[in-house]
Amino acid sequence: MPAERQPSERCRHIVHEVEEIARTFAGKPLSLSDIYREASVRPGMIRFAFRAVHGCPPRRFLYDRRLRAVRAELRRATPGLTVTQVATSHGFVELGRFAIQYRAAFGESPSVTLRRALIRYAAKDGASKRGA
Structure with a gap:
């Protein structure tokens, strides 16, 4: 080989x-x-x-990098952040198409990623308040 x-x-x-x-x-x-x-x-x-x-071609590489950046930001989200805010801050303007491609790439919708992050945040915040 x-x-x-x-x-x-x-x-x-x-x-x-x-x-x-x-x-x-x-x-x-x-x-x-x-x-x-x-x-x-x-x-x-x-x-x-x-x-x-x-x-891969540059368009695919740069697009995938922006998609991963959105996912990373959604995964560390705090209350008040929306999928629309995050997606548009990374240059995604066709939000329906963005959501479809996000789901294809990561196996879940961006709103599910956000919801999971907010649940983790609430659990962590609640635990730190109980410990105080």
């Missing part, structure tokens, strides 16, 4: 550059055309580099 080929330093550098550019668009809908305009290389090279480094 041949050894798995490691991505080149150039590919890793391109991916790092695009990830840095993407951070500047945090909280906004993902626009690859904006990212492509800011990058130092052409879109085809960006796509090649992402496939070499992450095994």
